[in-house]
Amino acid sequence: MTLLNGLLAFGALAFTVPLAIHLLFRSRFRTVDWGAMHLLDTVIRVNRRRIQLLHLLLLLMRCLLPVLLAFCLARPILTGFQTLPGDAPQTLILAIDDSRSMSARDELETGGSRMSRLQQELTTIIGGLSRRDEVILIRASNYESPAASMGVQEALKQIKSLKTEYGPVDLDRLVRAAVDASVDSSHPQRRIIIASDFQSQMVHSGVLDALKRLSDSLSTMPIRPIINFLNFGLDSDQLANVSVDAIQIDSPAVVAGRNARYTARIRSSGDNPARDLRLIWSVDGKPLPPRTITIPPRSSITSKLTRNIEEVGLHEISLAVEHSDALLPDNRRAIAVDVIREVSVLLVDGKPSRQPLEGETDYLAIALSPFAFGGQDQPDAVRTSVIREKDLPEQLEQETPDVVVLANVEKIEGETRQQIAEFVTAGGSLIIFDGDRIDAKSYNASWGSESNAWSLPARLGELVGELPDKAEVPDQDSPPALPIGNPNPLYTPWNLLGSEEQRPFSDVEIYRYRKLITDASLNAEADEEDSLANSKTTASPLPPTADANAVTNLLTMANGDPVAISARRGKGRVLQFSIPCNTAWSSLPMRLVYLPMVQQLVLDLAGSRKQTTIDVGRGFTVSLDEFDADESQIEPSVAETPDSETGNLITRQVSYSVEHAGQPETPMETSNEEGELLVTSTDAGGTYIFRRTTPQKDGEPEIRSTLRVVEVPAEESKLRDVEEARLTAAADLIDAKVYTNMQQLQDDDRTRRFGREMWRWLLIGLLGVMIGELFLQQRISRVGAA
């Protein structure tokens, strides 16, 4: 224990004053000749010992008063609570949740949001730091970027500029980022403050497991940081909020010049009905006539929009709700819609038939253009043309389709083969369906000329399985159907077919398929010992980022043999099916899953695989082709054009830029040889507009643009605090402490750094002794009366 004002402790010697007074007065008394001693004798005899005890206690209290007062003024500090020297510089790591829920206004009257309260309180904490201290600021929206230490002033500046445009935050990742940052800090005293509103999605069960693992690594750290949770989210359930949770495109594809339908889901979490809300749909920022709706308490409604967009390219569709609630930013949501031209698919029928559904591509044609087949008014996103094998060269010369489908075509040779190879290399998509007419040797040969030669993703192997006799009724002697597996979950276009648990292909019967042999399966066969394991490896989807031309299994048999595989070739893609696209070898075309499967596949191949609406925090790419979406000719990044006056060639450098949420336009560079603009991560929602500026010889640059919409997931709008016990459990895993009050956090920090000041307790003790002295004095005068 130390004393801040040690000299004042000598004041404790004043205890001698009451002692002296007591002794002095003990020897001084007045004599009274008393008559009623008959009564007094009894009283004194009965109460003598108690009176003496009370007087002793009273003397003790009176002596204690100056002692307590002196020690109170001397400000003693219990240093047993001190972990480090109090004056040592410290590193304060602030990990701040800047997700959208932090902009919730707890007090609607004052308009103060959680973030403004956070800014205010962190400003107070930082303001209490010394000049030797350093601050590391980690925002949840960019915790992957390297953390840099800064001074107090810079930290204050950055705190003031915090925004709340990020999506859901994982607590463990935030804590881990802060812990990682603490390793590089300059000072041995390291303190981490996780400032957040701790919503329920932030502390899910996976987070607890991750924190447990983090705890193990924390225990091995040479200097373990002190971690505190500062909770700003209380009573979230009481907040009334209206949010636009989602906007979906009901149409399978948005085709230019044709109506497409959009559905928005609007939710109200208030206990009272949200009446007379104005809904305003907007297309590319241009508002449509408003609508008025009422949402019952704690429920959702949907609003639909049917709209025809004429221009090809990316467009923004947004919906805004005019309502003053706890969380304003989520009253508007937008999506980016890729408006495409009609997808042209050329179906090459290798085994045409005049009978309905007997032709090789009949089922496929129906699946790709179902509305046209059904005579419905709705537009099909795909326009199919069925041709015979011999007509293919001529057709390719006349019009370049988006996708060419070879269905049970025996062989492609000569000029036709060269044409298809060039078509794929230039960016076209080729789908090959197997069949009984296929000449495997022809397909397995190399495609294209030497410089751009490529081979199919898999070599065609032998046929597997027996076909049942169609003339006979299926009985026990019929060959059993070969079990089929699940689609690759990483292939997102097929996610709408159903999850792995739903087994969307479970009712598909395959009796025969061709074994597609990839390089990976060859390696697997070579290894006899691990054949089973390797075959499974082959079956498993390959990471798309492993190799640009890597083969991806889209669908496999239960034994791992591929049913559909895909690979990039040149700028295009080649897909191989090990089964025909009719019912010759399987029942797939007759199953419900067939139509969405081929629709999604074709739309994906035709370019609609663009990820146009991205969750905040994720990165994305923008293909340079998008700037020429409505033109067949793609603008090169560097062009040489003759000068109009001199005739000399002038190099024109094409430049790219991005603009986001009113921020200044930022120049961008193409990221790789593929000619893409790469945005590694997004830390804020909104519309990102990418522009390409091409100088023209007449001086006026040509500007073309495309866009992406980055949105905060709807989970952020569901304001729900994590249970206190769960948060405490999470904190306990890493020896953190949860605070809801900044003052309490600072007090604890002070105690940790400097020890615990005792003067308050002494003052309370002093007051207690004073009251006790008064009480005892009164008690002494009443002694024996009870």
Place this chain on the structure above:
Amino acid sequence: MRILDLIAPKDLSRVAKLQLLARQVVEGLCSGRHRSPHKGFSVEFKEHRPYVRGDELSDIDWKVFAKSDRLYIREFEEDTNLRCTLVVDCSGSMRYSGDRSEGRSKYEYAQQLAASLAYLMLGQQDTVGLITFDDDLRGQLPPRSRPSHLRALLTKLAEDVSRRETDLGGVFRKVASKLGRRGLVIIVSDAMGDVSSISRSLAQIRSRKHEVLFFQIMDPDEIDFPFSGRIQFKDLERADNEHTVEALSIREAYLKRLSEHETKLRDACRTNRVDLIRLTTDRPFADALHEYLALRRRLR
């Protein structure tokens, strides 16, 4: 000693106006202003009653017999003298004198009270006797009705008070044996003693048909214990008994003890049909006396 040495002339004149009327008629030899329960030699007719065997023939009212042909006995009411004995406590505890009693000790107050009563009663031709006591009987004057007897009474009262202890119970038993025919016994004391013993003695006096008045003389200090600070209390009856205490620390206990003592004393007096009058030395005794006599008149 003259009576005026003990009583102020103003008080004496007020005392003279008072009429002492005993609540019960006591037996007396001389006719006076007090009525006697005994029927006998008196001129004042009281009532007739039927003759019963054994009655004196001389008491028969023959005139009534002549008129009604029935035998009736004539009864008369006779007046008697009051035979009063003043029993005055002169123990050491009676020497206490507080600040509020104008330097008058409890014994001086008792002296004045007894003198007033003696003067009053002698003026009514009642017989007045005196017994002073501490732990034993110290002085005794037999009841007389002569006016000159007042001087003897006052002289005995004026003797110095002793420093001995009080033994009220024992003394009262002795007093009871000394009292003659039944009469009025007026005890003037602070009653600082064992109440149960006092109660038994009072019962003994009462058993001899004496009417008893108990004037309890208290100093105001003894009633409210106004002391504070460190006080050494020295016993007025025993020189070796003293206590040095913080006065405030025992005040409540003392008051409680006093209250218990008073309660017991009141109960003892009520049980024995003894009138207890508490007088404090700061109060004019004549006023207290006046109040008492008014009370006796109402009770009559």
